Amino acid sequence: MSFEEISHTADVRIQAQAPTRNELFSDAFTALMQVMYGPDRKGGQHREIALSAEDDEALLRDFLSEVLFISEVDGLVFVQATVMIDGHTLVAHLDGEPFDRNRHSFGTEVKGISYSGLAITRDANGYMLDIVFDV
Amino acid sequence: MIDGVKRIGLYEWEVPVGFIPHMRVPGRFFLSESLGRILEPGAVQQLANVATLPGIIRHSLAMPDIHWGYGFPIGGVAAFSLAEGVISPGGVGFDINCGVRLFTTPLAEKDIAGRRDLVDELYNAVPTGVGAKSPVKVSSGSLDSMMMNGARWAVKAGYGLPGDLERCEDKGCMKQADSSHVSAKAKQRGVPQGGTLGSGNHFLEMQVVREIYDPEAAQAFGLASGQVCCMIHCGSRGLGHQVCTDHLKTLELATKKYHITLPDRQLACAPILSPEGKAYFGAMAAAANYAWANRQMITHAARTVLAKKFGIDYDGMPLVYDVAHNVAKREEHQYEGKREDVCVHRKGATRAFGPGASDIPADLARIGQPVIIPGSMGTSSYVLKGTRTAMEKTFGSTCHGAGRIMSRSQAKKQLSGKEIAAGLLRMGIIVRAPNENAIADEAPEVYKSSDEVVNVVHEVGISRLVARLSPIGVIKG
Numbered sequence: 001m002s003f004e005e006i007s008h009t010a011d012v013r014i015q016a017q018a019p020t021r022n023e024l025f026s027d028a029f030t031a032l033m034q035v036m037y038g039p040d041r042k043g044g045q046h047r048e049i050a051l052s053a054e055d056d057e058a059l060l061r062d063f064l065s066e067v068l069f070i071s072e073v074d075g076l077v078f079v080q081a082t083v084m085i086d087g088h089t090l091v092a093h094l095d096g097e098p099f100d101r102n103r104h105s106f107g108t109e110v111k112g113i114s115y116s117g118l119a120i121t122r123d124a125n126g127y128m129l130d131i132v133f134d135v
Numbered sequence: 136m137i138d139g140v141k142r143i144g145l146y147e148w149e150v151p152v153g154f155i156p157h158m159r160v161p162g163r164f165f166l167s168e169s170l171g172r173i174l175e176p177g178a179v180q181q182l183a184n185v186a187t188l189p190g191i192i193r194h195s196l197a198m199p200d201i202h203w204g205y206g207f208p209i210g211g212v213a214a215f216s217l218a219e220g221v222i223s224p225g226g227v228g229f230d231i232n233c234g235v236r237l238f239t240t241p242l243a244e245k246d247i248a249g250r251r252d253l254v255d256e257l258y259n260a261v262p263t264g265v266g267a268k269s270p271v272k273v274s275s276g277s278l279d280s281m282m283m284n285g286a287r288w289a290v291k292a293g294y295g296l297p298g299d300l301e302r303c304e305d306k307g308c309m310k311q312a313d314s315s316h317v318s319a320k321a322k323q324r325g326v327p328q329g330g331t332l333g334s335g336n337h338f339l340e341m342q343v344v345r346e347i348y349d350p351e352a353a354q355a356f357g358l359a360s361g362q363v364c365c366m367i368h369c370g371s372r373g374l375g376h377q378v379c380t381d382h383l384k385t386l387e388l389a390t391k392k393y394h395i396t397l398p399d400r401q402l403a404c405a406p407i408l409s410p411e412g413k414a415y416f417g418a419m420a421a422a423a424n425y426a427w428a429n430r431q432m433i434t435h436a437a438r439t440v441l442a443k444k445f446g447i448d449y450d451g452m453p454l455v456y457d458v459a460h461n462v463a464k465r466e467e468h469q470y471e472g473k474r475e476d477v478c479v480h481r482k483g484a485t486r487a488f489g490p491g492a493s494d495i496p497a498d499l500a501r502i503g504q505p506v507i508i509p510g511s512m513g514t515s516s517y518v519l520k521g522t523r524t525a526m527e528k529t530f531g532s533t534c535h536g537a538g539r540i541m542s543r544s545q546a547k548k549q550l551s552g553k554e555i556a557a558g559l560l561r562m563g564i565i566v567r568a569p570n571e572n573a574i575a576d577e578a579p580e581v582y583k584s585s586d587e588v589v590n591v592v593h594e595v596g597i598s599r600l601v602a603r604l605s606p607i608g609v610i611k612g
Contacts, residue, residue, distance in 0.1 A: 005544045006544070007542040007544055007545050008542050008543075008544075009175070009202060009203065009539050009540065009541070009542055010202055010203065010204070010209065010538075010539050012543060012544070013542075036265055037265065037266075062384075065380045068376075069320055069324070069377065072324055072373050073320075073323050073324060075266065099266040101266065101569075104265070104266060105264055105265060105266070105569040105570050106570050106572055107265055107572070108265070108334055108335055108543065108572075108573075108576065109264075109265045109333060109334040109335060109612075111229035111230055111335075111376045111379075112229035112376050112379055112380050113380070114205045114206075114225075114229075114383065114401055115205070115400045115401045116204070116205030116206070116401050117205075132205070134205065134228075134229050135334075135335050135543070
């Protein structure tokens with residue numbers, strides 16, 4: 001896992017790098033959960049996401065938007081995602097626990113994921129991500 | 136100032152056609168020299184990008200709280216002709232009808248100063264922060280009525296006074312709402328969140344009127360020096376966020392379908408009168424109505440606490456006004472010598488209709504619309520009035536707040552929530568939040584001075600100062 005929060009005036013900007021797209025998406029997911037709920041997250045309850053999109057950016061945006069939706073309506077805080085991408089199709093297995101106000105109230109609500117500041121690039125070492133969460 | 140931007144007045148700047156390719160109109164923004172020193176080049180680029188959109192009228196505008204957003208800059212205003220123009224979620228934002236309202240009380244500062252018990256009771260009565268759920272069970276039928284009727288639904292359900300509706304922009308209900316374009320997912324998110332504050336910069340504050348600049352307008356608005364008021368800042372919660380997420384996707388496809396060339400993918404849009412454009416507008420209006428109902432429910436919770444605690448009449452806490460600052464509206468404006476029905480986008484900007492304009496309460500027709508500009512928890516909030524100058528220059532719009540200058544990550548590193556809360560307490564301000572991070576995130580230091588932002592809009596004349604309020608009790612989401 002490797003991501004860091006970069007200074008951004010209005011919102012939350014994250015940079016990540018990973019050897020594969022699967023790991024990059026998983027890092028972006030972890031960053032999202034960390035921003036929203038803080039570091040104390042456990043597993044035990046499972047959800048699955050499957051979707052397709054026209055390119056990597058759209059795929060990531062749709063994936064994280066779906067995570068926001070499930071997390072909110074099911075009241076779940078996730079610790080980990082196993083992501084498998086094949087072409088422009090993604091399947092992700094999420095592992096989490098019910099929201100606990102005492103342990104998960106240390107973050108900021110993320111309102112949405114847009115293309116604003118979203119870039120996925122690739123070089124010899126793997127993939128790099130720049131993303132902004134609208135908070 | 137940024138290269139290529141021309142000064143055209145003491146506080147007015149122009150981004151000429153040609154600043155970037157394909158601009159259809161010039162950009163205009165309002166800024167003092169000192170605010171100009173912290174202007175981000177990216178925000179000016181976004182202002183210019185908006186000027187390339189089809190059907191844009193007169194100028195791509197930005198208020199003095201301009202900063203970098205997605206699609207439009209925050210503080211951005213743009214009007215589009217119905218025949219040729221487009222509608223874009225990038226001109227509204229995720230938090231549809233994020234807005235502010237203010238109600239007065241018969242209390243004075245001495246009645247509530249230092250009363251942590253009041254702040255605690257308000258905190259317990261209004262669900263706040265990440266993961267907060269409403270104590271109110273909203274059925275799916277009620278949810279639909281919330282989306283179609285807005286604050287009207289809330290008042291009918293017992294969450295307010297009939298007079299409240301007269302004091303809301305659009306009477307708390309956009310009649311173009313069409314809940315059939317709100318997805319099942321958005322509705323699912325809306326059910327448990329009615330009457331919740333949310334997090335980030337949203338707040339409920341007990342404030343005191345510190346200064347009156349315009350006695351006639353203040354009296355008409357019901358404001359008096361030394362009076363205790365309550366200000367509520369929040370929006371359409373997960374329902375609005377989901378409407379934005381869903382329609383961004385359909386409008387990306389529509390951008391291609393209608394062969395609209397964009398300088399930035401974030402400006403996904405569709406012709407206003409296309410099926411996709413109408414669907415977004417109907418869903419956005421439904422989310423806007425949900426936000427009005429939400430603010431009305433929070434108002435009810437706060438009034439109930441105050442009435443019980445101080446033995447004052449629930450009816451003795453009238454609403455001054457409620458404004459939306461993230462919204463697209465169909466409005467009539469004077470353009471090229473005639474009245475035209477246009478679509479105005481306000482993204483972090485407040486409507487500021489002047490005297491005689493439509494949709495102003497009858498008793499304020501001579502004065503102009505009340506405009507509410509929230510500060511941060513240690514700094515002043517302002518009430519202003521709309522002007523005829525705003526109708527001429529900015530399609531009846533003004534600023535919406537202070538605007539951040541420090542990132543959240545920097546704030547968390549540099550500032551301690553505990554120390555900030557202690558410092559505010561020394562100033563007589565009691566703060567309650569779900570955690571210390573939320574206090575550091577929103578500390579007074581992270582915002583531009585709201586004083587300077589409102590001074591610019593006052594000097595330019597796109598709204599005029601009426602009163603200044605400062606907080607003494609703060610609930611952060």
